[in-house]
Amino acid sequence: MLRLADIGFDAPSRLLAELGLALSQVPDGEPIPGSYWGECEAGLIGSTVFARADTPVHSLLHEAGHLLVMPPERRAGVHTDATDSVPEEDATCYLQILLADRLPGVGRDRLMADMDAWGYSFRLGSTRAWFEHDAEDARAFLATRDLL
Numbered sequence: 001m002l003r004l005a006d007i008g009f010d011a012p013s014r015l016l017a018e019l020g021l022a023l024s025q026v027p028d029g030e031p032i033p034g035s036y037w038g039e040c041e042a043g044l045i046g047s048t049v050f051a052r053a054d055t056p057v058h059s060l061l062h063e064a065g066h067l068l069v070m071p072p073e074r075r076a077g078v079h080t081d082a083t084d085s086v087p088e089e090d091a092t093c094y095l096q097i098l099l100a101d102r103l104p105g106v107g108r109d110r111l112m113a114d115m116d117a118w119g120y121s122f123r124l125g126s127t128r129a130w131f132e133h134d135a136e137d138a139r140a141f142l143a144t145r146d147l148l
Contacts, residue, residue, distance in 0.1 A: 044078060
């Protein structure tokens, strides 16, 4: 599982800033604010993603994706739980894979393997199969928000 300690915070911070988001580094051992899953998983509050060095890169990108797909008026008030919408969740998963290509040393292949290892679940049995053959609705959702 690729973690922020493996790639550092600089490139993810720059990427999120380019997208209008912030990355807040949480000290080792401290609870991560806004983390839905707890433990080392990334959290979100407003336009900020919170993460520690032991946070998986896929988790950081997933929470950033949630913030990017939601309307700005919702983003301002979000805390911990980003959505209960299946279309938004699918779009978030697709977007996190695209964003992985923008991080040196990550890329979509590594991210999809980590998503499978973490336990993301897709109808076709793997992240790659879903991404390549079953994500038309996610692409359409992202296209309506100019995120492709």
